[in-house]
Amino acid sequence: MVSSTTSSSTALKLILAWGFVGIPLVWGVAQTIANAMALFN
Amino acid sequence: MTNADILDTRSGPMSFLDRAHTVAKAGYSRWLVPPAALCIHLCIGQAYALSVFNLPMTKLIGIDHAAPEDWKLTEIGWIFSIAIFFLGASAAVFGRWVEDGGPRRAMFAAGLCWAGGFFVSALGVYLHNIWIVYLGYGVLGGIGLGLGYISPVSTLIKWFPDRPGMATGMAIMGFGGGAFIASPLSVWVIKRFSTPTHIGVAEAFLCLGVVYLAFMWVGAAIVRVPAPNWRPEGYTPPVVAQKLITKNDVYVYDALKTPQFWLIWWVLCLNVTAGIGVLGQASAMSQEMFPGRVTPIAAAGFVGLLSLFNMAGRFIWASISDYIGRKNTYFCFFAIGTVLYALVPWTGSIGSVTLFVLCFVIILSMYGGGFATVPAYLRDMFGTRYVGAIHGLLITAWSMAGVFGPVLVNYIRQYQIDNGVPKAQAYNTTMYIMAGLLVIGFICNFFVKAVDQRFHMTSK
Numbered sequence A: 001m002v003s004s005t006t007s008s009s010t011a012l013k014l015i016l017a018w019g020f021v022g023i024p025l026v027w028g029v030a031q032t033i034a035n036a037m038a039l040f041n
Numbered sequence B: 001m002t003n004a005d006i007l008d009t010r011s012g013p014m015s016f017l018d019r020a021h022t023v024a025k026a027g028y029s030r031w032l033v034p035p036a037a038l039c040i041h042l043c044i045g046q047a048y049a050l051s052v053f054n055l056p057m058t059k060l061i062g063i064d065h066a067a068p069e070d071w072k073l074t075e076i077g078w079i080f081s082i083a084i085f086f087l088g089a090s091a092a093v094f095g096r097w098v099e100d101g102g103p104r105r106a107m108f109a110a111g112l113c114w115a116g117g118f119f120v121s122a123l124g125v126y127l128h129n130i131w132i133v134y135l136g137y138g139v140l141g142g143i144g145l146g147l148g149y150i151s152p153v154s155t156l157i158k159w160f161p162d163r164p165g166m167a168t169g170m171a172i173m174g175f176g177g178g179a180f181i182a183s184p185l186s187v188w189v190i191k192r193f194s195t196p197t198h199i200g201v202a203e204a205f206l207c208l209g210v211v212y213l214a215f216m217w218v219g220a221a222i223v224r225v226p227a228p229n230w231r232p233e234g235y236t237p238p239v240v241a242q243k244l245i246t247k248n249d250v251y252v253y254d255a256l257k258t259p260q261f262w263l264i265w266w267v268l269c270l271n272v273t274a275g276i277g278v279l280g281q282a283s284a285m286s287q288e289m290f291p292g293r294v295t296p297i298a299a300a301g302f303v304g305l306l307s308l309f310n311m312a313g314r315f316i317w318a319s320i321s322d323y324i325g326r327k328n329t330y331f332c333f334f335a336i337g338t339v340l341y342a343l344v345p346w347t348g349s350i351g352s353v354t355l356f357v358l359c360f361v362i363i364l365s366m367y368g369g370g371f372a373t374v375p376a377y378l379r380d381m382f383g384t385r386y387v388g389a390i391h392g393l394l395i396t397a398w399s400m401a402g403v404f405g406p407v408l409v410n411y412i413r414q415y416q417i418d419n420g421v422p423k424a425q426a427y428n429t430t431m432y433i434m435a436g437l438l439v440i441g442f443i444c445n446f447f448v449k450a451v452d453q454r455f456h457m458t459s460k
Helices: A002-040 B003-009 B030-057 B073-101 B103-127 B130-150 B153-159 B164-193 B201-222 B259-289 B296-324 B326-349 B353-382 B387-394 B396-418 B428-446
Strands: none
Touching: A002 B030, A002 B164, A002 B296, B030 B073, B030 B103, B030 B130, B030 B153, B030 B164, B030 B201, B073 B103, B073 B130, B073 B387, B073 B396, B103 B130, B103 B201, B130 B387, B153 B164, B153 B353, B153 B387, B164 B201, B164 B296, B164 B353, B259 B296, B259 B326, B259 B353, B259 B387, B259 B396, B259 B428, B296 B326, B296 B353, B326 B353, B326 B428, B353 B387, B387 B396, B396 B428
């Protein structure tokens, strides 16, 4: 019981931490790709 | 008792920053460390997007035009150069301090310096005094850059002894990716605070400073160091040391006495020189080599694409190096890079934009890969104990390349044009020189051998 609580808490921390850095990064990359498309238009 | 031990055993309001308070408890996932490192590197990666502020800062008084009292682009250009200089200097000077105090203290301090640089720069813009901006973004921000850049490196290597290249590649990828976030964000914030009679640069610096401080301190809060003798589940360190992967440690200042340090210094310097000059001149080069075919908007897209590959290469090449070895990875950079640089003039002569772009995206991926693979290369040569501090000393190669690269590209181009070479061919000589530099890099890498055991630290 305790170990399943610990592992779900760790999973939540991982999701939060990766989301915290991943979301802005993906947004920035998407913006850049959209702008880069002009090169091939 | 070492200085590090004294620092670790003190108590007080700031003791949560000490290494002793950062040791991971049972159940802590090592996969929380890369996002902690990314919190730092994504913020300091803003340095690559500083040019977004250039034009607005030339019109702070004239608003819709540059007034005579306004700052010139040449004056503004120094902000970046000073910051890069202080990046290298602070990484070299504070490397040992970072290693002793642990990653949290270094990340906390990096956040203070980096955000502080923005706040001081905001004051400089408000008072319209460029020297305050030099002091803020250049000196203070540059120190934040240096501290932030090296702060998570050795921690990641210790958490991922099985895949050090991938781990450091992930963090250093963030430095390449920071500009993607900072660039549109800065444009939006400047616009948000601009009025018909005012350009919102000072407010943008303030806002970004607050955001970066919060982001970097979140990273400092998440980061942990592994408990002594911790190792990943299922991982058994090799019993016999591999030829180019030491099981011993070399003291930071002893590393400077080894030929390996200086060979890797040149390896990094030459790899960066070849990439950084192109990155700074990419927009103009693509338009001049393909006049009428590459528009300014398309050229901006080309720059974005290069940055994207610069970022992706950091993760991909560093991860590959875990399988093929660091020395072989750099052999790939130098061999492939030499061929591609030599091919660039040909792509111009046949008018193939696609091949031109293809050459440069691969070159830039290897430029990024060079940055990301070097911490693991140092770890292989000098061990994990002082790898962060040694990496800090090596960063001076980047500062040097930051001067060499752009100077080579810009001055040779100008020399060619002044001697009647058409603009479309003005970069050819530079490309061949870059290929030559990469050949020298190949030779330096060839001579990297295992560090002599007389440099290894003894147990006492």
